[in-house]
């Protein structure tokens with residue numbers, strides 16, 4: 001802030017420089033000058049009325065490059081993902097237009113006035129609920145992340161890829177979700193004691209279906225109708241999705257239409273052929289629902305160059321855990337030899353993004369930046385080596401290892417494995 005700006009702000013606060021109310025804090029004190037002089041001082045935008053109102057706001061045109069990158073499957077229409085540009089965002093809430101997407105068969109067009117959710121199977125009374133009916137139940141709100149079980153899976157490759165942080169790790173987003181606690185509806189139907197699982201089925205072209213334990217549905221599930229205060233976006237499940245905070249993306253069924261209570265899981269495609277991990281023992285991990293603690297330095301990160309040498313940089317990023325709150329994030333600038341605890345920005349919420357930051361004085365030396373999350377259960381994010389020792393190298397899902405950003409003497413940043 002310039003001296004003059006500070007001065008006029010002080011005057012403004014003291015109520016002595018009324019002209020600054022109209023002309024802005026940045027105007028120098030010689031405010032009563034002629035129009036020509038004013039025109040020389042004032043920015044263009046102050047010399048004419050601004051644009052009109054709009055019915056639905058859009059980001060500034062200067063932000064048009066901040067987008068979700070799309071990886072579409074050329075063989076299956078509507079199948080693919082779009083990635084949240086994590087390295088371009090600040091704070092912890094993902095704007096709705098940038099929430100990542102994973103669709104198995106595209107985004108269905110569902111009219112909320114005809115859509116219904118049916119709860120049947122091992123219940124005393126099968127019931128259907130219209131969207132209007134759901135809106136009349138008590139609502140609950142939860143800020144949490146949703147992460148695809150396949151997020152960061154490029155980490156399993158033998159050499160590190162150099163795509164932007166969000167293009168590798170951005171199948172995770174964090175939003176405020178509002179809807180009906182599923183427990184209310186389950187209780188209304190009357191859950192029979194034999195019911196241990198429910199098969200959740202969607203109304204999309206994929207008729208996506210997965211099995212979820214009743215215990216989670218009863219205690220934590222929300223039928224989400226709102227996302228960051230507005231109705232869900234079509235691509236995130238409009239008009240209603242199943243929200244299971246902290247659990248991997250696939251069970252957060254979008255466009256939900258049916259919950260059938262059963263004794264045993266149905267062993268559907270997306271819980272057998274997909275989202276399982278073949279371990280070195282030859283056995284596969286299955287139903288590994290909670291997403292393990294993870295963190296990522298979003299800035300500075302791969303592809304960026306540090307502009308000043310030497311310079312002070314804010315090392316910042318995101319940490320999250322499907323098992324609770326983040327308790328600590330350590331940051332290293334020497335590839336994990338030494339660690340310093342980063343500052344966690346409030347609020348630190350259960351199963352939600354937590355932003356960490358740490359000022360870093362770079363002296364132009366070679367450095368390897370890493371972050372390491374610990375959650376409230378005491379679980380600590382593993383090194384890549386530890387993760388591979390535990391899981392082997394047949395895995396495709398559930399990669400949560402520490403990420404290494406190498407900074408060379410020119411300040412260029414690339415992704416490396418240690």
Ligand SMILES: Nc1nc2c(c(=O)[nH]1)N[C@H]1C(S)=C(S)[C@@H](COP(=O)(O)O)O[C@H]1N2
Nearest residue numbers: 100101102103104148202208236249250254
């Ligand atoms: N009906 C339906 N639900 C779905 C999917 C889908 O393709 N169809 N994809 C699942 C997967 S694999 C993930 S990771 C999340 C993605 O949620 P999002 O697109 O809102 O980010 O939705 C899950 N729910």
Ligand SMILES: [Mo]
Nearest residue numbers: 148149249250
């Ligand atoms: Mo997913």
